Amino acid sequence: MTVKDHLSRRGLLKGAAGTALVAGLGMPAIVRAQSDVIRFGHLTPRTGFLGPLGEYAVMAADLAVEEINAAGGILGRKVEILKEDSVNPQTASTKAERMVERDKVTCIVGEISSASCLTIAQVAQRTKTLFVNTGGNSDALRGKDCKRFMFHVESQNSMYVKSVGRSFMQEGLVKGKKWYSLTADYAFGHDLLSVAKRFMEANGGEFAGDDLVPTDATDFSAYLIKIRSASPDLVVLNLAGAQITNFLKQYAEFGLTFPIGGFGFDTALAWAAGKGNFVGTWPVVWHHLLETPGSKAFTEGFVKKYGKPPENQAWGDYIALKIIAQSMNELKSTESLQLVEHWEKGAKFDVLKTREGYFRDFDHQLMHEMYAVTALPADKVENQWDIFTSSGPVPGPDEPLDAIAATREENACTFPA
Amino acid sequence: MTFTLFLQQVLNGLLDGVYYLLIALGLSLIFSLGGIVNLAHGAFYAIGAYLTIVLSPYIGFGGSFVVSPVAVALLGVLIERVLFTRFYRTDPIYSLLLTFGLAMVAEQALRMIFGAPPLSYSIPPALRGQVFIGDFIYSYYRSMLLVVAVACIAGLWFLLQKTAFGRVVRAGVQNPDMVGALGISLQPYMSAVAALGIGLAGLAGVLLAPIYSVHPAMGAEIITPAFVVVVIGGLGSFWGVVVAAVLVGLVKGLMVAVGYSAGSTAAIYLLMFLVLLFRPRGLFGERITRFE
Structure with a gap:
């Protein structure tokens, strides 16, 4: 409904402006402290018909960041994750741009809608920022629309x-x-x-x-x-x-x-x-009944934190963040281009299954069971x-x-x- | 496609519209009398569905069939008394903003309490099964639903057309000032209409919870087609809304039947466009002086 979109956007702008003002005036200390953290951007639909899955994605992302920080963070720095509702392809693109340019995120993770993946990938490619797709399935994203700075943890159709x-x-x-x-x-x-x-x-x-x-x-x-x-x-x-x-x-x-x-x-x-x-x-x-040690630990941790088992979308966002953190620590760098090159060379990762996974060099699709x-x-x-x-x-x-x-x-x- | 199959699709389409009807009737009533475009109407439908899921383990589907709509109606009266009543005489854009805000608050509240994933709920065992008439198939539950919906329509019609209460409401729709001048306070009638309209939305929530997925945005999902029904039917017209609901269901069903399912949603908007082009007041819309 057009009226609805229009009103919500206006409301959102006002709210955002107000929050920004308060944050700017009231909390300079926090702003200074933030230079010490590594920021990830997380975009996924929280409302609309994909919203239910987005909620699992967000829960898993929080859990992954918590575990990464508990294990010492990345290069000794704490990880902070900025999470937003990607809403639709246009909004996803705007938010991705803001995350990269204003909030200086090192990479963007998430998404479920294939259409929004494409607009985020365009921003990622232009700004040379890594984007790891955790839920968009279309083959086109790995084919005619593929981008060097986009990788896919989610399987293709x-x-x-x-x-x-x-x-x-x-x-x-x-x-x-x-x-x-x-x-x-x-x-x-x-x-x-x-x-x-x-x-x-x-x-x-x-x-x-x-x-x-x-x-x-x-x-x-x-x-x-x-x-x-x-x-x-x-x-x-x-x-x-x-x-x-x-x-x-x-x-x-x-x-x-x-x-x-x-x-x-x-x-x-x-x-x-x-x-x-x-x-x-x-x-x-992926599903919560897998018997591998990694999957059992993930399911247990998730149940403990949220009181219900994770579903397949949760695995995608969890594993994507874990892979990024592991690679950054190994490379001793948070540079997107270095990660891209590292992954293209066939680096292997534990993806909580019986075999390790790797990204295929020619289309950046995660190869896994x-x-x-x-x-x-x-x-x-x-x-x-x-x-x-x-x-x-x-x-x-x-x-x-x-x-x-x-x-x-x-x-x-x-x-x- | 065989003729029987086509006939079955026509019948199914006619019945399909009934689901919008319970929502659309309430919308139309509240707008006609109070001039409030209730964008939160879908939220009450969602609350009705969630209440059913919460209450069923204690009082069963039968119990929540009675309790949920009443609870939703009481919530409606509360909101009418506290909020709507301040907007009856203002520019409709204010009440539009109010109810839009309410809809968002309700949807987000449901998301915070119950989570975004749909909740599981099934048809009670006693109401499962199918009805076969020759080669026709229909679900037993939907036939029950149809009986309830027709009873509601008949009851509402009787209330509005044949009782003293209905006469005041209908007079209030046409000319609230004159009703006031005759020494009748419309306030209790406004509350009663809000209770009726919003209670019907709650009832729709109860009835559809077993066959549709119950999730926080389910209200937003149904409100748009319900508005289309109201606009096509014409404001203030009881039978207009009924005919429009059936028409909308039929158009959608037939688009699927003839193989143009992708356009089935677009078709109802096209229908609305055509109706507005030739009959700007809707199919059976009455002339309401204060809205012209």
């Missing part, structure tokens, strides 16, 4: 499709089968749909139907009626945010039983759908969090980590000078 695609193949839901897909009508969804179509073409399946869903749609009854009459072999969701929860609740309500799965997913949305409503097989970059989770039947669910079982790591132990990522030919990236 191709990795999501290929990792859960393997589960669908094992269950015989691909070759000669018909899929019906619902796709979020924005950058992320379009990108995901094209990757999914490429996957189906390559593996001998076809689409019985595919509908684009406006991002503000809450009622899926009309889609459910269409799906029922098409009787597909698999219903595939390329949706994001609260829409996944809405869909799952209404899918159960209409009593549809076609196998279901998706290429975009977040555990928080499954928790919200609740047992019985949550069905299907889905890809995740992913998982396919499958909903437990309602009578097997013991508590509100542990509502799924997990596949082993994908790719498996005897495959290279880049087996599920888009190849150079599939998604070419040329870094702008």
